Amino acid sequence: ELQLVQSGAEVKKPGESLKISCKGSGYSFTNYWIGWVRQTPGKGLEWMGIIYPGDSDTRYSPSFEGQVTISADKSNSTAYLQWSSLRASDSGLYYCARLADFWSGFDYWGQGALVTVSS
Amino acid sequence: DIQMTQSPSTLSASVGDRVTITCRASQSINTWLAWYQQKPGKAPKLLIHKASTLESGVPSRFSGSGSGTEFTLTISSLQPDDFATYYCQQYNNFFRTFGQGTKVEIK
Numbered sequence: 001e002l003q004l005v006q007s008g009a010e011v012k013k014p015g016e017s018l019k020i021s022c023k024g025s026g027y028s029f030t031n032y033w034i035g036w037v038r039q040t041p042g043k044g045l046e047w048m049g050i051i052y053p054g055d056s057d058t059r060y061s062p063s064f065e066g067q068v069t070i071s072a073d074k075s076n077s078t079a080y081l082q083w084s085s086l087r088a089s090d091s092g093l094y095y096c097a098r099l100a101d102f103w104s105g106f107d108y109w110g111q112g113a114l115v116t117v118s119s
Numbered sequence: 120d121i122q123m124t125q126s127p128s129t130l131s132a133s134v135g136d137r138v139t140i141t142c143r144a145s146q147s148i149n150t151w152l153a154w155y156q157q158k159p160g161k162a163p164k165l166l167i168h169k170a171s172t173l174e175s176g177v178p179s180r181f182s183g184s185g186s187g188t189e190f191t192l193t194i195s196s197l198q199p200d201d202f203a204t205y206y207c208q209q210y211n212n213f214f215r216t217f218g219q220g221t222k223v224e225i226k
Contacts, residue, residue, distance in 0.1 A: 035215075045163070045206055045217040059213040062120060095162055104169070105153030105208060109162035 002026035004034075004096055004110035011116045012086050019082035020113050022096030029077035030054040033099035035106060036070060036081050040092040050099065051079060086117045121145050121209050125218035131226040138194040140221045142207035147187045151211045154183055154192045157220075158203045166205075167192065197223070 007021045022034065035050040049060040053072040060070070067090075072079045079096055094113045097106035122145035132138050142152065150170035155163035165174050167183040170190055180195045194201055202225055207218040 037217075044219045045208075047208070047215045047217060050213070050215075061214055061216075097162070100165070100168070103151065103210065105155070105165045105210065106163070107165050107174070109164075112162060 002098075002108055004098060004108055006094075006096060006110040006113045009114040009116070011118070013119055014085075014087055014117055016086050016117075017082070017084050018086055018115065019080050020094060020115070022079045022081075022110050024077045024079070024098070027098075030074045033102060034072065034079040035097050035099060036068075036079075037095045037097060037106075038092045039095065039112075048081070053077075053079065086115075088117050088119075091115060091117045120214060121148060121211060121216055123207055123209055123216050123218040125205075125207060125221050127221060128219065129222045129224060131224045132197050133226045134197055134199060136197045136226075138197050138201075138223060140192045140205055140207075140223075142185075142190045142192070142218050144188045144190075144209055144211075148209045148211040150186045151209060152183070152185070152190050153208045153210065154181075155206045155208065156201075156203045157206065163206060194223075 003025050005023045030053045033050045033052050036048040038046045048064045049070050051058045051070045051072050053074045069082045096110040098108040100107035124143045126141050152170045154167040157163040171183045182193050204220045204222045206220050
């Protein structure tokens with residue numbers, strides 16, 4: 001069964017670092033783009049960026065470039081989203097999702113990881 | 120960035136109604152558009168890609184149309200399972216954006 005399983009909820013303080021994960025199984029992890037999407041009550045769904053685990057080609061939304069880092073470990077079939085210094089505005093529900101192919105939508109999604117940043 | 124604007128933001132309808140949601144792009148995206156359905160507490164589900172291609176397993180009461188800058192998602196006969204929030208997403212290039220969502224509520 002194809003699955004994307006994300007790491008659990010996190011509660012952090014402003015200024016702290018964080019790395020959340022998304023482990024793929026049931027398919028060839030290196031052959032499909034993985035993306036990250038943020039959901040917040042105020043802004044809905046926001047597309048953050050995508051990575052191709054086969055060669056680590058990574059593209060960021062201009063809104064998130066420089067704010068987060070997307071990476072992947074193909075030996076472990078896991079994609080990551082990390083912050084070096086969190087802000088309260090980074091709070092939200094973060095999904096990873098697989099692109100069916102480059103010219104399509106996200107066909108499989110993780111369960112989401114809630115990140116709360118509060119002093 | 121390409122901006123995606125959905126209308127309406129909220130739609131009240133009854134079981135059996137025909138429902139249409141519109142999505143407009145700030146510039147032409149050919150037919151590089153997907154539609155998703157999201158229910159509370161769940162991840163979005165891909166319904167349609169390339170503006171009108173139904174995903175496997177999606178009921179045929181769902182259909183999509185449009186090209187360029189204007190697109191529609193139609194539910195021909197609303198069913199109880201269809202009350203949810205619907206999002207469009209453009210993928211004209213690497214930088215993909217979502218619409219703000221349309222919540223379909225029970226009238």
